[in-house]
Amino acid sequence: MTEQRRSSLSNISIFDLRSRIASLRGADLKTLSAEAAAYRIGHVIDQYLFQIRSLQLNGIYRARPNKPDEVFSSASQLWYPPATAVVRPSRLNGIGQVRFYGSNMPNTAILELRPQPGNVFTVLMARTRSGKVETLNVAFIGLERTRAPEVQHLTERDMFRHAPHFRDKLGPANYKKWLLIDDYLSEIFATVVSEGEEHKYKPTIALANLLFSAPNLDAVNYPSVATADHGINVCMLPDKADQLFVPLEAWMIKVQDNALHPKTGERLQRIHFLNRSHEIAPDGSITWRQVGEGINPDEIMRFVRHRMQPLYEWPLSAKA
Numbered sequence: 146m147t148e149q150r151r152s153s154l155s156n157i158s159i160f161d162l163r164s165r166i167a168s169l170r171g172a173d174l175k176t177l178s179a180e181a182a183a184y185r186i187g188h189v190i191d192q193y194l195f196q197i198r199s200l201q202l203n204g205i206y207r208a209r210p211n212k213p214d215e216v217f218s219s220a221s222q223l224w225y226p227p228a229t230a231v232v233r234p235s236r237l238n239g240i241g242q243v244r245f246y247g248s249n250m251p252n253t254a255i256l257e258l259r260p261q262p263g264n265v266f267t268v269l270m271a272r273t274r275s276g277k278v279e280t281l282n283v284a285f286i287g288l289e290r291t292r293a294p295e296v297q298h299l300t301e302r303d304m305f306r307h308a309p310h311f312r313d314k315l316g317p318a319n320y321k322k323w324l325l326i327d328d329y330l331s332e333i334f335a336t337v338v339s340e341g342e343e344h345k346y347k348p349t350i351a352l353a354n355l356l357f358s359a360p361n362l363d364a365v366n367y368p369s370v371a372t373a374d375h376g377i378n379v380c381m382l383p384d385k386a387d388q389l390f391v392p393l394e395a396w397m398i399k400v401q402d403n404a405l406h407p408k409t410g411e412r413l414q415r416i417h418f419l420n421r422s423h424e425i426a427p428d429g430s431i432t433w434r435q436v437g438e439g440i441n442p443d444e445i446m447r448f449v450r451h452r453m454q455p456l457y458e459w460p461l462s463a464k465a
Contacts, residue, residue: 154192154319162322165189166329175344179239182347187355193326195356196305200283200295200366204272205247205379205390208254211265211397220392220429223269225383234343236334237353237365237380244353245386246378247271249295251396251449253369253376260400260414267397270448271390279389281363283379284356287331291368293377334367357382363389395422395431396448418445 169185209223217223225245231238238244248254251268258266273279288296289306301307306327312320330352338345356365363385369376381389401415421439423432 154315154322157192157322159318159322159325162189162325166325169348170329174347177344177347179347179351183351183354186348186351189326189329190352190355193323193330194305195284196288197362198283198285198288198366200281200285200364200379201278202249202273202281202379202389203278204270204393205249206251206254207247207269207271208251208258208266209269210258211267215265216397216433217267217395218431220269220395220425220431223267223395224392225386234346234350236338236346236349236367236378239346239350242350243383245381245383247381247386247390248369248379249293249377250372251398253372253378255398255400255416256371256376257369257378259371262400262402262414264400265397265419266400267395269395270393272393274389274391281381281389282361283364283366284362285366286334286352287368287374290331290335290374291377292374293368295377335370337370353380392425392429394424396420397433 165185165188169182169189172182172185174182207223209217211217225243228241228243231241231243234240235244235246237246246257248257251270254268255266260266285291288299289304302309305311306324315323333348333352336345353365356362364379364381366380367378368374369378397419399417399419401417403414418440420436421434421444423434425431
């Protein structure tokens, strides 16, 4: 774990810090310029110590919605888009800014796209270019909210907001200030943004621009709100994604009706595996298998890397 400090939290009063955060919370983000958002977020995090973590990955997932009857033929269609295709802001990018977004699980990649019954998605599984587990330096925002299996081994001592040595190092007054900033950053990464309200992403976009300008940072991680924090989203710059990952195979998946789990009553979405590709060629071309080929419980569980638990009974049909 690495601690990065710009300046001491002692240089700002807790009153001034609360005022800065309140000013940003209360800002009219629709009219606030990107430059003003960057200035304000910079003043909030200027004296904040980020939790830079080592994240080990042997692969990552991306998903893209299919138009009716559309079948993707190249991995480039499932990779990060060209700048000209980025016409709307997202969590960590503005218009024309290219970011590579991935997830730790395929269902996370799909749920981030807000699926509806009848939608078809193609999920790309990418492996590390080296074929080995890669270790990334990541800034993990909202770490305390994460319920993903990859971080369940962390104890309270491993998280700044609970670690006694961290509190002791900062001192009681500065620790309270750090918590104020940390709570705010976790809050803006957990904000659900509806279509048409993308201006609400301005604070997180400004933060991402600051983070990605830091040396030796490979990615920004944050819990997936779409999965109730059970999944992890990973965002990195295109060059870093190309350096670390290469497309492996693709699966076409159809979202069906909603259902209830027979034991827990949790509302779920049925999915149907439509097709699976052969291993993607070095030039990125995708060759699809015969329908049904390579789709069986063992292969599905290999695809999800044992991170989705199978149901032993079919859910009961239910309307949304």
